[in-house]
Every structure is written in structure tokens, then in C-alpha cells.
Amino acid sequence: MRDPTAAPQYQGLLVRVWRWLAGLVFWSRVQGIARTLRGRMLVALVPTLWLLLFFLVPFLLVFKISLAESVLAQPPFTAIMHWSGEALLELRLNLANYLLLLEDTLYISAYLNSIRIAAISSVFTLLVGYPMALGIARARNTARLILLMLVILPFWTSFLIRVYAWIGILKNNGLLNNLLLTLGLIKQPLPMLHSDFAVFVGIVYSYLPFMVLPLYSTLVKIDQSLIEAAEDLGCRPLSAFWKVIFPLSLPGVTAGTMLVFIPAVGEFVIPDLLGGPDSLMIGKILWSEFFTNRDWPVASAIAVVMLLFLVVPMVIFQRSQEKALDEDGRGRR
Amino acid sequence: MALADRPARPRLDPWQDVNVEPFVRIEGVTRTYGDVYAVDNVSLEIYRGEFFSLLGSSGCGKTTLLRMLAGFEQPTDGKLFIDGVDVTGVPPYERPVNMMFQSYALFPHMNVEKNVAFGLKQERLPRQEIRDRVAAALDLVKMDAYGRRKPDQLSGGQQQRVALARALVKRPKLLLLDEPLGALDKKLREHTQFELVNIQEKLGITFIMVTHDQEEAMTMSTRMAVMNEGLIVQVGTPAYIYEYPATRFIAEFVGAANVLEGRVLGTEDDLLRIYCEELNAELLIQHNRPMEPGAPVAVSLRPEKVLMTERTDLEPGVNRIHGTVAEIGYLGDISIYHVRTAGGRMVQAQLTNRNRVENPGPTWDQAVTLHWMPANGVVLEA
Numbered sequence: 079m080r081d082p083t084a085a086p087q088y089q090g091l092l093v094r095v096w097r098w099l100a101g102l103v104f105w106s107r108v109q110g111i112a113r114t115l116r117g118r119m120l121v122a123l124v125p126t127l128w129l130l131l132f133f134l135v136p137f138l139l140v141f142k143i144s145l146a147e148s149v150l151a152q153p154p155f156t157a158i159m160h161w162s163g164e165a166l167l168e169l170r171l172n173l174a175n176y177l178l179l180l181e182d183t184l185y186i187s188a189y190l191n192s193i194r195i196a197a198i199s200s201v202f203t204l205l206v207g208y209p210m211a212l213g214i215a216r217a218r219n220t221a222r223l224i225l226l227m228l229v230i231l232p233f234w235t236s237f238l239i240r241v242y243a244w245i246g247i248l249k250n251n252g253l254l255n256n257l258l259l260t261l262g263l264i265k266q267p268l269p270m271l272h273s274d275f276a277v278f279v280g281i282v283y284s285y286l287p288f289m290v291l292p293l294y295s296t297l298v299k300i301d302q303s304l305i306e307a308a309e310d311l312g313c314r315p316l317s318a319f320w321k322v323i324f325p326l327s328l329p330g331v332t333a334g335t336m337l338v339f340i341p342a343v344g345e346f347v348i349p350d351l352l353g354g355p356d357s358l359m360i361g362k363i364l365w366s367e368f369f370t371n372r373d374w375p376v377a378s379a380i381a382v383v384m385l386l387f388l389v390v391p392m393v394i395f396q397r398s399q400e401k402a403l404d405e406d407g408r409g410r411r
Numbered sequence: 412m413a414l415a416d417r418p419a420r421p422r423l424d425p426w427q428d429v430n431v432e433p434f435v436r437i438e439g440v441t442r443t444y445g446d447v448y449a450v451d452n453v454s455l456e457i458y459r460g461e462f463f464s465l466l467g468s469s470g471c472g473k474t475t476l477l478r479m480l481a482g483f484e485q486p487t488d489g490k491l492f493i494d495g496v497d498v499t500g501v502p503p504y505e506r507p508v509n510m511m512f513q514s515y516a517l518f519p520h521m522n523v524e525k526n527v528a529f530g531l532k533q534e535r536l537p538r539q540e541i542r543d544r545v546a547a548a549l550d551l552v553k554m555d556a557y558g559r560r561k562p563d564q565l566s567g568g569q570q571q572r573v574a575l576a577r578a579l580v581k582r583p584k585l586l587l588l589d590e591p592l593g594a595l596d597k598k599l600r601e602h603t604q605f606e607l608v609n610i611q612e613k614l615g616i617t618f619i620m621v622t623h624d625q626e627e628a629m630t631m632s633t634r635m636a637v638m639n640e641g642l643i644v645q646v647g648t649p650a651y652i653y654e655y656p657a658t659r660f661i662a663e664f665v666g667a668a669n670v671l672e673g674r675v676l677g678t679e680d681d682l683l684r685i686y687c688e689e690l691n692a693e694l695l696i697q698h699n700r701p702m703e704p705g706a707p708v709a710v711s712l713r714p715e716k717v718l719m720t721e722r723t724d725l726e727p728g729v730n731r732i733h734g735t736v737a738e739i740g741y742l743g744d745i746s747i748y749h750v751r752t753a754g755g756r757m758v759q760a761q762l763t764n765r766n767r768v769e770n771p772g773p774t775w776d777q778a779v780t781l782h783w784m785p786a787n788g789v790v791l792e793a
Contacts, residue, residue: 306483307516309503311530311581321529325520 137385144378145171155374175379185380188358189387195274195349195359196342199281203338204331206282207289211330212323214290215297229290241280241351248276248352276352277359281342289334296330296402297323329402336395340388360384424648425458426634432495434459434617435480435585440489442475449475451641452489457634462611462618464628467638468664473621476638477587480619481510494584504533509583513590515574517562523549523573524558530581548580549573551610568599575607579614586611588620592627604630625665629653637661653713657792662711667747669712669758670791675702682785684729685710689756693729696788709791714759716787719748723778731782734758736773748773750781 146155162168179185214225232240247253248271255267270276300323308318346361353359360380367377425431433456442450450472457463465473478484480491482503490499498506509530517526527548531541549555552572562570571591578586591607592600608631611618622628628635629649636646637660645657656662659670673687673694678701685694685708696710727733734750737757741764748760760781762772773779 301514301516303512303514303516304518306481306503307510307512307518308529309483310481310508310510311577312504312533314504317533322518 140378140381143374144175144376144382145173146375147172147174148373148375153374154372172375175375176383178376179379179383184358185360185363188360188363189383191358192343192345192360193387195277195281195357196339196345199278199285199342200335200339202278202282203285203289204335207286207293207334208331210286211290211293211297214294215300226294229287233287237284238347241284241348244276244280244283244352245271248279271352272354272357274353274357276354277349277357280348280352281338281345284348285338285342288337292333292337293327293330296327296333300326329398332398333395333402336391336398340391340395343388344384424633425461426456431458433457434461434494435619436490436492437476437480438490438492440476440479440486440491442472442479442484443487448472448641450479450486453638453641453643454489455636455643455646457617457619459617460615461633462608462620462631464632464635465619465621465638466623466625466628466635466665468623471638472641473623473638474589477510477589477619477621480585481508481587482506507584508587509578509581509585510587510589511574511578511591513593515562515570515594517570517573517577519562522559522561523554523565526562526573527577527580530577534581544580548576551579551613552576567594568603571595571603575610579610579616583616585617585619588618590622591620592624593622600627607631629665637664639664655789656711659709659711659791662789662791667714667759669714669717671710671712671756673708673710675704675706675708677704678702683708683790689754690732690752690758691754692727692732694788695729695785696790697786698790702790711789711791712758712783712787714747714761715745716783717758717760718782719750719760719762719773720780720782721773721777722780725780725782727780730785731780732758733778733780736775736777736779739775746772748779750779752781 142158143155146158148154149156156170156172158171159167159169210229214222214229217225245252249255250267250269250271252271254270255264258264259267304322304326305315305318308322309315313321344361344364345359346365349357349359349362350365353362364377364380364384367373367380371377435455435457437453437455437457440450440453441448453472453476465476467473475484479486480493482498482501482505485500490497492498493507498508518529521529524545527545528541531544536544545558546555549558552575554569554572554576557565557569557573562573565573571594575591588607592603595603604627607618620628620631632649634646634648635652637644637652639660645652645661647655652661653666656665656668662668662670671687671689671694673685673689676684676686676693678684678698679695681697681699683696683698683702685696686692687694687710694710702708723733725731732752734752736748737751738749740747740749744764746762746764748762750758750760752758758781764772766772
């Protein structure tokens with residue numbers, strides 16, 4: 079016979095063990111959720127802090143300076159806020175710097191010229207970079223790695239040195255002119271250095287990897303059988319390219335173009351070293367306002383307006399990236 | 412008797428009729444990659460309106476052969492004719508051929524209608540005609556309600572239909588299908604097999620399909636070619652290949668087979684008397700060619716043609732052997748029995764499960780007798 083009292087005791091123990099186990103599971107769940115929440119917040123916190131510290135704070139400082147007046151002092155600008163009398167905070171916002179940018183045609187033409195040079199250079203970078211990216215994407219696996227390495231290789235040398243090297247190539251008795259003279263193609267050296275042409279060459283050369291890499295990454299994902307399908311349906315290879323490959327590579331084209339265009343607008347080193355005295359670019363003006371004229375408020379105003387100019391292409395870039403990510407996600411499903 | 416009552420002579424299939432010109436002619440085609448022969452001196456004739464399958468396991472060269480017909484690969488040697496025209500070296504965009512790709516290769520940036528219209532736009536047809544033909548093609552594959560969808564908004568089966576419509580809308584003389592049903596699940600695949608055959612019969616276009624699935628090839632094709640290591644091993648109707656496998660490879664690749672090896676004892680009329688050492692038994696197999704006594708020979712016996720009885724009082728003799736059931740594979744409709752014979756050799760037999768579970772037939776370790784008719788075995792060439 080079983081002892082009738084044994085069962086409840088046994089059950090009681092079971093219930094206690096069960097409760098303890100359940101509590102353990104519940105607590106570990108709670109902890110787990112807390113941990114993932116903390117993890118997620120940490121992940122978002124780092125870039126947020128980074129942007130606050132290194133982008134938003136400096137931008138606000140520049141914006142503040144742009145509303146100040148230039149003075150011969152240390153620092154070379156007035157404070158925009160100061161206490162006058164009792165409990166009276168005076169805020170003096172000087173908009174003259176922005177008005178100056180509108181009134182003096184120098185600035186407007188420099189802005190337009192920068193955009194023109196950046197746009198033309200982006201187109202040329204695309205024209206040079208697209209075939210390169212396509213070639214790399216079509217290459218065999220081992221060759222592909224080597225070619226990608228070659229694209230990135232120039233980064234191992236200082237940007238400044240590479241731009242200086244172009245002076246040696248483009249100047250009147252430089253490599254290129256000497257080569258053309260020896261070949262008898264020209265009678266007199268071509269004045270290539272200190273011209274818009276030299277600036278284009280410099281930008282195309284320096285920013286080429288930023289064009290090639292995003293293009294390559296979209297092109298390499300395109301299924302080779304799509305080209306075969308297009309040819310099977312009656313397309314010659316060139317028209318198959320325009321109707322299938324090119325449209326599918328558009329996210330890469332926008333990404334690459336924006337990655338070249340945005341920094342090229344504010345480029346200072348290349349126009350300063352390779353450009354002529356009349357090739358006005360806003361980066362150069364900014365530099366001379368800061369360091370030659372020591373007019374920090376005007377220089378800051380130039381920087382703020384330049385940022386506003388660049389917001390539009392930046393938004394386009396962001397959109398194209400999101401779209402590409404979205405399509406990737408759908409493709410994987 | 413009235414002559415009119417006599418049934419008309421059965422119409423010959425095109426491959427039996429010497430007066431019919433082949434529609435696709437593959438003449439000694441070889442394709443090498445380095446020193447690997449992907450396709451090795453293959454000759455094949457395919458007739459108008461056929462649903463022809465190239466069957467083989469992966470790497471046997473079937474896809475390379477199909478891609479040469481499409482024009483994506485060029486033969487290293489040999490010639491290809493389509494409708495009497497030499498198309499060797501003609502680029503894909505100038506061939507009267509369309510292909511349905513294994514991955515479907517639908518253009519992801521175009522909706523269903525634009526995908527189907529793509530090939531017609533290349534021909535610069537009038538807009539109205541393009542619209543009508545696209546609508547008709549989508550109607551044919553029952554995708555008319557999905558014209559505005561993008562490929563990534565369709566299921567695998569729907570993408571497959573769009574790919575078919577895109578290839579058919581050009582009205583090709585020849586449609587090539589690379590594993591057309593490979594990406595579909597089993598139920599959908601079986602359903603689509605019949606639909607594809609219906610469409611083919613309706614349009615009368617010649618289809619050449621590549622597949623590694625022998626059931627698929629047998630269900631759908633008028634004829635098929637079995638390939639192995641770049642060579643065509645046998646060509647024929649599915650029934651012919653199944654019933655008269657030429658080689659041991661075919662017997663084992665297409666369906667299941669017991670391949671028994673032995674020596675010829677003698678020829679009696681159209682029967683071959685064979686001694687099989689593995690079974691320690693004499694076999695009598697139908698064979699229309701006399702063979703030298705003593706010659707080695709291999710015989711294929713399909714499991715469904717091996718009869719099995721629970722009686723054990725029968726004396727072992729010609730085409731009759733004793734054994735015990737070693738394994739049973741229950742597949743629902745049929746059961747597959749592995750029977751261990753006295754000599755140790757396993758022989759597969761198949762029973763149809765006509766009765767329900769009350770009367771299940773022989774069970775494990777039960778003694779059984781296997782027997783078959785001389786006409787149920789096939790003598791293999793190699």
C-alpha cells in the first residue's frame with residue numbers, strides 16, 4: 079500500500095522545485111531582455127555620441143562664429159551673447175556675413191564653379207570607373223582580388239604626395255609634356271598645370287576608388303544569366319548592357335557619384351596645388367578667409383552655406399543606399 | 412470484307428519515318444574545357460514537335476549541350492543545324508531559339524509585362540501587337556492577373572510561369588528548358604509537368620529539356636537521351652529505354668534494376684540459357700541474338716518484374732530461386748523487398764500493396780521463392 083500522506087509531500091516538493099525553476103527562467107528572461115536592450119542602446123549610443131561630439135558640436139560652433147563680427151583680438155570674433163546689466167542677456171546676431179556672401183559675386187561664382195568642377199569631375203570619374211568596375215566584376219576570382227587590391231593600393235601613400243606627383247607629370251617640362259615632345263606629337267609643351275584640366279585630372283585620380291568600389295559591389299551581384307537571357311531574347315551585347323546591366327547598377331552609380339561629388343565640392347588641396355589662379359573653388363576661398371584674411375565669421379558663413387548646398391546630394395545618396403539595402407533584403411528572402 | 416473496316420496503318424512517329432527530315436541535327440559535337448571533354452563527339456537528331464529530354468547526373472554534359480544549342484557556348488568541334496540551317500557560330504541573339512533558364516533569369520527591374528515584352532521589343536514590333544502577344548502569353552501560363560508585379564513579388568512557381576511566357580512569346584522554333592522544374596516543390600512540380608506538356612502540345616513548338624530527374628524526363632518526353640561523362644549512352648522513348656536498357660549504367664540510372672552477371676550456356680530459339688554464379692542458378696532470358704557459349708553476360712531484371720511467392724515447396728530451377736526476406740521498404744502503394752538468396756546475393760522484388768494491412772504479404776526473415784518469365788529480363792550490352 080502507498081502511504082496516502084506521501085503524495086502531497088511529494089507534490090509539494092515538486093511544486094517548490096517547479097516554482098523555483100519557473101522563477102529562474104523568468105528572472106533569466108528579464109535579465110536577457112535587459113541585456114539585449116542595453117546592448118541595442120549601446121550599439122546606437124556609440125555612433126550617436128560620435129556624431130554629437132565630432133559633427134554637431136563643431137557645426138554649432140562654426141554656426142555661432144558665422145553670426146559673430148570679426149575683430150582684431152584673440153579669438154578673432156565677438157561673442158554673440160553677453161550679460162548687460164542685471165538679468166539681461168543680450169543676443170547679437172550678425173547676419174552681415176551671410177549678406178556679404180550674397181552681395182559679393184566672388185562667393186556665388188566660387189560656389190557655382192565648385193559645383194561645376196565637382197559635377198564634371200564626377201562624370202569623368204564615372205566614365206573611367208565604370209569600365210574598371212565592370213572589368214573587375216567579370217574577372218576570375220583570383221584576378222579579382224588582385225585588381226581590387228590595385229584599386230585600393232594608392233591609399234597607402236599620402237594623398238598630398240600623390241597630388242604633388244601630378245605636378246611632376248603635368249608641368250611644362252614634366253613627364254607627359256616630355257613624352258609628347260619626344261613622340262613628336264606636339265611642338266611646344268602644353269600648359270596643363272594650373273588649369274581646370276589639371277584639377278579634373280587630380281579629382282578623377284584621387285577619388286577613383288570611391289567610384290570603383292560601390293560600382294563593383296553592385297555589378298558583382300548581378301546574375302550573369304540575366305545577360306544571357308537578354309541575348310537569348312534578341313539583344314546584342316551592347317544593348318543588353320544598356321537595358322539590363324546599367325539599370326541594375328544604378329544604385330552603385332548614384333553611390334559612387336555622390337561619394338566623389340560631395341567631397342569634391344569642398345576640395346581645397348587639389349585646386350590649390352594643381353588649379354590656376356583663376357580657378358576659384360569655394361574650398362580655396364574658405365581657406366584664404368580663414369588664414370589670409372583672418373575673417374573667421376565670413377569663413378564660417380561660407381562653410382555653413384556649403385553644407386546647405388551639399389545637403390541635397392547627401393539626401394540623394396542616403397536614399398539610394400537605403401533603396402539598395404532594401405532590395406538586398408528582398409533578394410535574400 | 413470491306414477494306415474500309417480495316418484500321419488505318421498506325422501513323423509512324425517521326426523518328427521512325429525515314430521520309431521525315433530531323434528538325435535539330437547535332438553532328439559530332441565536342442566541347443572541351445582544357446583537357447576535360449564536357450561533350451564528347453555527340454550526334455543527335457530531334458524531330459519537329461518533339462518534347463525531347465537530355466537526362467543525366469550533374470556534370471554529364473547535358474547543360475553544355477543545351478547551351479551550345481542556345482549559342483552561349485561554341486562547340487570545339489562539330490556542327491549544329493536547326494531547321495536545316497547551320498547555326499554553328501551564330502550568336503544567341505540571331506538564333507530562332509529561346510531558352511528558359513534554371514534560375515529563370517527574370518529581369519528584376521522590370522515588371523512581369525515588361526519582362527515578357529522584352530524580346531518582342533527587340534524585334535521592333537508594333538506596340539499593339541506586342542501588347543496582344545504579351546497578354547496572350549500571360550494568359551497561356553495563367554499569369555494575366557500579375558502583369559504589374561515585379562519578379563521579387565512572385566512565388567517560385569509564378570516566376571517559373573513568367574519565364575516560360577517570356578521564352579514562348581517570341582514564338583521560337585525551338586524552346587530550350589534548363590531544369591525548368593528544379594526549383595519547385597514536389598507537388599507543384601508534378602502538376603506543372605502536365606501543364607508544360609499540354610502547352611507544348613497546344614503550340615507544337617519543339618522542346619528540348621535538360622533534367623537530372625528521370626521521373627520528370629519519363630513523364631514529359633516523347634524521347635530522351637541519357638548522357639554520361641559527355642557521351643550519349645542511349646536514345647529512345649521513355650518506355651523503350653526503361654524496358655530495353657542498353658547498358659548497365661542505363662539499367663541502374665533509369666529506374667531500379669537487379670543486374671546479374673553470368674556466362675552463356677547456350678542459345679535456344681530466341682532464348683539465352685545463362686549460368687549465374689551469384690545465384691548459383693540457371694537463367695533463361697529472351698534475347699534475339701545468339702551468343703557464343705562461355706561468353707560473359709549481364710542481365711537486368713526490374714524489381715517489379717520479379718514475382719515473389721510465399722510458397723516454398725517449389726523446387727528451385729530455371730528462373731526460380733529461394734531466398735529469405737532481409738529488408739522491406741514500405742512506400743504505401745508498393746513495397747520493395749530485398750531478398751537474400753542462397754548464394755548471398757541480394758535481389759530486389761516489388762509487390763503492389765493491393766490488400767490493406769490485414770494481409771501484408773511476406774514479412775522479415777520469411778522464406779520466399781522468386782521467379783520470372785524469360786521475357787522479363789534484358790541482356791545488357793555492356
